Amino acid sequence: MDSFFRMEGNRLIREYDAEQLWIEAWGENSFRVRATQMSSMQSEDWALLPQEACSVQMSIDGQTATIINGKIRAIISAGGKITFYNQKGEILLQEYVRNRNNIHDFCSALNVDARQFKPILGGDYELTLRFESMPDEKIFGMGQYQQPYLNMKNCTLELAHRNSQASVPFALSNLGYGFLWNNPAIGQVTFGKNITEWTSKSTKQFDFWITAGDTPAEIEEAYAKSTGTVPMMPEYGMGFWQCKLRYQTQEELLTVAREYKRRGLPISVIVIDFFHWPKQGDWRFDPDYWPDPVGMTRELKEMGIELMVSIWPTVDKTSENYTEMLQKGYLVRTDRGIRTTLDCLGDTVFYDATNPKAREYVWQKAKANYYDKGVRIFWLDEAEPEYSVYDFDNYRYHLGPNVQIGNIYPVMYAKTFYDGMTEAGQENIINLLRCAWAGSQRYGALVWSGDIDSSFASLRNQFKAGLNMGIAGIPWFTTDIGGFHGGNPDDPAFRECIVRWFQYGAFCPVFRLHGDREPHSKPLGTSGGGLCASGADNEVWSYGEEAYEIFKKYMEIRELLRPYLTELMQAAHEKGTPPMRPLFYDFPEDSTAWNVEEEFMFGPDLLVAPILYEGERARKVYLPKGADWKEISTGHTHEGGQWIACEAPLDVIPLFLRDGAELPIQM
Numbered sequence: 001m002d003s004f005f006r007m008e009g010n011r012l013i014r015e016y017d018a019e020q021l022w023i024e025a026w027g028e029n030s031f032r033v034r035a036t037q038m039s040s041m042q043s044e045d046w047a048l049l050p051q052e053a054c055s056v057q058m059s060i061d062g063q064t065a066t067i068i069n070g071k072i073r074a075i076i077s078a079g080g081k082i083t084f085y086n087q088k089g090e091i092l093l094q095e096y097v098r099n100r101n102n103i104h105d106f107c108s109a110l111n112v113d114a115r116q117f118k119p120i121l122g123g124d125y126e127l128t129l130r131f132e133s134m135p136d137e138k139i140f141g142m143g144q145y146q147q148p149y150l151n152m153k154n155c156t157l158e159l160a161h162r163n164s165q166a167s168v169p170f171a172l173s174n175l176g177y178g179f180l181w182n183n184p185a186i187g188q189v190t191f192g193k194n195i196t197e198w199t200s201k202s203t204k205q206f207d208f209w210i211t212a213g214d215t216p217a218e219i220e221e222a223y224a225k226s227t228g229t230v231p232m233m234p235e236y237g238m239g240f241w242q243c244k245l246r247y248q249t250q251e252e253l254l255t256v257a258r259e260y261k262r263r264g265l266p267i268s269v270i271v272i273d274f275f276h277w278p279k280q281g282d283w284r285f286d287p288d289y290w291p292d293p294v295g296m297t298r299e300l301k302e303m304g305i306e307l308m309v310s311i312w313p314t315v316d317k318t319s320e321n322y323t324e325m326l327q328k329g330y331l332v333r334t335d336r337g338i339r340t341t342l343d344c345l346g347d348t349v350f351y352d353a354t355n356p357k358a359r360e361y362v363w364q365k366a367k368a369n370y371y372d373k374g375v376r377i378f379w380l381d382e383a384e385p386e387y388s389v390y391d392f393d394n395y396r397y398h399l400g401p402n403v404q405i406g407n408i409y410p411v412m413y414a415k416t417f418y419d420g421m422t423e424a425g426q427e428n429i430i431n432l433l434r435c436a437w438a439g440s441q442r443y444g445a446l447v448w449s450g451d452i453d454s455s456f457a458s459l460r461n462q463f464k465a466g467l468n469m470g471i472a473g474i475p476w477f478t479t480d481i482g483g484f485h486g487g488n489p490d491d492p493a494f495r496e497c498i499v500r501w502f503q504y505g506a507f508c509p510v511f512r513l514h515g516d517r518e519p520h521s522k523p524l525g526t527s528g529g530g531l532c533a534s535g536a537d538n539e540v541w542s543y544g545e546e547a548y549e550i551f552k553k554y555m556e557i558r559e560l561l562r563p564y565l566t567e568l569m570q571a572a573h574e575k576g577t578p579p580m581r582p583l584f585y586d587f588p589e590d591s592t593a594w595n596v597e598e599e600f601m602f603g604p605d606l607l608v609a610p611i612l613y614e615g616e617r618a619r620k621v622y623l624p625k626g627a628d629w630k631e632i633s634t635g636h637t638h639e640g641g642q643w644i645a646c647e648a649p650l651d652v653i654p655l656f657l658r659d660g661a662e663l664p665i666q667m
Contacts, residue, residue: 005065005076010056012067014076019115021080025054027226029070029212032182033082036205037117037125046182046408047227047438048209072177072212081114084177086212092177093210096130096195115206124204124404131196137175138594139191140582141471143168143436144449148457150464150582150597152191159187159200160392160407161384164450166435167407168472170223174584174594178219180209180227180438184408186392201393202404216471216585217577223473224576228442230476233509233569234428236306237446238562239268240555241512243308244538245484246273248524250290254299256539261303265540265552266559270300271308271379271514275532280348281315281322283362284369286529297374308377308432309370313362313385313413314341314348321365325351330358332385333396341395343388345531350385353412354405355398363420371424378417383410383435410435414443436474441576446476446510454483454494454515456614459501460598463612466508467600470578477580478510482538488518489542496614496650499547503653504610506554507602509568509579513538550651560664568603579603587624590641596622605661609646609654621646621654629656633667 004016011024018037026032026048034041057068063078071087083094095114116128139152144166149155152171159167159181169181169189181189185200198208209226213219242260247253253272260267278286285293297307315322315331325331332341332350341350352358366378387395395402397409414433421429429444436447449465452458462479469477482498489495505511517536524530536542540551571577578585579602583593586601599609599621607629609621623629625641632655638644646654652667 003060003065004063004080005060007058007060010053010069012058012065012074012076014065014080016080019080019117021076023067023074023076023082025051025056025067025069026209027051027211027222028054029072030209030222030226031067031069031072031074031084031211032207032209033074034205034207035115038204042204046184046207047180047411048182049226049228049442051226070212071214072210084210084212086176090176092173092175092212093179094132096132120202124202127200127203127206129198129206129208133192133195134175135193137173139174140172141168141170141468141473142189143472143474144447144465144469146452146461146465148460148464150467152468154191154193156188156190156192159185159189160390161410161435161437162390163384163386163434164452166384166410166437166447166469166474168436168438168440168469168474170438170472172216172219172471176212176214176219178211178213178223180223182207182209182438184405184437186403186406202401215588220471220473220577220585221575227439227473229574229576230441230572231430231444232428232573233430233476235562235566236268237430237510238565238569239511240266240558241269241271241308241478241510242267242539243271243273243512243514245514245516245535246275246532247271248289248521248529248534250292250296254296257300257303257305259539259541260305263541266555267305269306269308269377269512272310273379274310274312274381275345276310276529278528279316279319280312280346281319281325281351283311283321283365289524289529293370293373293375301374306377307375308379309375310379310381311366311417312382313350313353313380314344314346314382315351316346316348318346322349325358325361328357328361329398330355330361335394335396335401337394341385341387342382350382352398353409353416358398359412359416359419363416366417367420367424371421376421376426377430377432379432380413380417381434383413383433385409385413386434407437410445411437411440411443414440414445418443430476432478436469438473441474441476445474446478447474448478448480448512448514451484452480453485454487454497456497456500456612458483459497459504460612463504463600463610464597466580467582470581471585473576475572475576475578476509478508478512479505480514481505481512482515484515486518487515489536489538489544493614495543495547498543499550499650500611500653502551503554504608506558507580507606507608507653509572511558513540517542546650553651557665564603564605564663571603580608583607583622583624587626590624590626592622592641593624605658606663607656607658609656611648611653617649618645618647619654620644621656623656627658628660629658630660631656632665
C-alpha cells in the first residue's frame, strides 16, 4: 500500500480521501497545522506572520509519520490522529478520536472523529476540532470575557466579539504549550473536563498554531515572534489619561486641561469622546462646538498634553459621505432585512474595514480633518463592531460573510489608522480600541475592556480580563477606571469603588480615567455635536477631598515609575512580554503561583495585590517562593513561599518589591 504521506521542504503532508493535512514548522519549537477538504489549501495567514525556515526532522514509517521542530514533535498515526509531544517525550496535546473504523487509535462505537467537516449546502464547512482533555490542566489567555475566572479550564467561550468581549484565541497551558486558533470565523471553544472542542460556524479549513516551551515566558515570546509585537509605547502613553463622557465643547475641554496644570497634577493625554461631529461618518469636528481644532491642539501640546479623538466606524445615512461610500462598496452589507448595523442617535452602517479601498478612504478623511490639525492618537471605538443585533450570519464584508471572517474586523480597523499614520511618518503609534483579535498588537492597539458596570464585581472581572489579554498577546490594556455605566461622584459607596479602581489602574499598562457618571447633563442642542448628552464630572477633584488626595498620591507614584515603565514597554515591544501578568509567568516552578488569581506582577520587580471587595481594609497576599519580598507600606521583608496578612486602609494598595529592587514608591 502506498503511503498517505509526503514531504515538501519543511512541510509534512498527509492525503487521505478528500482531506489534505499539512504540518509545518512555523517558528522555533512551533508548528502550523492546516487541513481542508477543498480542492486546494487556502493561502491566508490571518494572525500569523511569515517565519524563517527552520531545520526540521521528518520520517515516514509505513502509514505513520513524525515531524520534529526543536522542542516539539508531532506524530500522525495510520488513522490520521495527531499527537504533540515535548522534547522529554511527554504528551502536550492529542486529538480526540472515538471511531470503530480507526483501529489504529481508539476503537469505539461512538464514531467521533477529531477533525469534523460538516458541509454547508452550497458553501463551505462547519468545522469541529477535538482534543483529549487533561482534567487538571490550567489554561490562560483567550482574550477578554466578562466573567470572574482567570483559569479558562472548564469554561465555554464564544469565539466572537461583543461590546466588552474580545475573542483573542490564544491559550497558554501549564502543560508547556501555547495554542492559537488561527481562524477568524465565528465559533466556540469548550475547555471541558472530558474534551476540548473548537468550532467554526463557516470556514474552508482548519488552521492552528502550536508551540512548546519550558516556561510561560518562552511560550509567550514564541507567540509574539509568530504574530507580532506592539510598537514601542510613546512617552506620553505611560502617563495619566483624563477622559469623561463627554466634553461637549472646546472651551470645556481646555478648561479642564488648564485646571490640571494649575493644580500641578501630572497629565499626559486628554480625550474628546463621541458626537463631537456633525454626523456619524463625517469624521470631522462640528465647528459650532469645536471652532478651532488647530489652536486647541497647539495649546494642549504647549501644556505637554496630547489630544486623543474618538472615531466611530459608523456612517449615518444622512452623512455627507454615505452616498459615495455606498456607491463604491465601502459599507458592510446585510444579507436580509434593512441595511442598518447600529442604531445609535441615527440610522448607521459600518464602514467595511476589510476592504483596503474603504480603509484608505476613511483614513484620508481622518487625516484631513484630525491628523493634519495636530491629532496624533485616535480612539477607535465600536471596534467589534457593535451590532444593534448580534446576528452574525446576517452581515457580509468585502472578505466574506461575517460568520466566516468577522473576528478580523478590529484588526483591520486598527490597521486603517496604523498604516495611514505610518505613511505620514509617525513612529511609536498607539490607538485605543474596544476590541482586538490575534495580531492586533502589531498595529498599535491599546485595548480597553468596554462599557462595563461601575461596581466591585465588575472590577474583579476586569482584573482577570487584563491578565488574560496580556497572555493572549495583547500587552497594552486599560479599563474605564470606576467602570463605565453609572456611578455618582457624590455617592460614598461609589467613591470607595473608584478609589480602589484608581489604585489598580495606576499599575495597569495604561492609566486612564473614564466613565459615564450620574446624573447626566442635558444636550446643548438638537443636531450635530450638540445632540448627545454628557455624564457628570469625572475629574480627579470630582470625588471629594479624601479621594482627591489618594488620586494625587497614585498619579505621582505613576510619574516616578516612568523609567521602570519604559523598561516594561521595551520588553513588550521587543519580546511580547506583557507588563502585567499572573504570578506564574515569573515563578513557573511555584505550583501555588498557578492558582493565585487576585494578584499580579507589574514587570519583574513589583507584585501588586489590589483591593477588589467593598469594605475590605486588609487581605491575604501570597508571596512566590524563590524570592524575598519587601512590603512597601511597612518596610518589612518577607521570605517567599508563604501567605501573609496585609493591612490596606483606603489609601493603600498592597505592593511588594522583589529581592531588594529599588523603585521610587512611597506609601
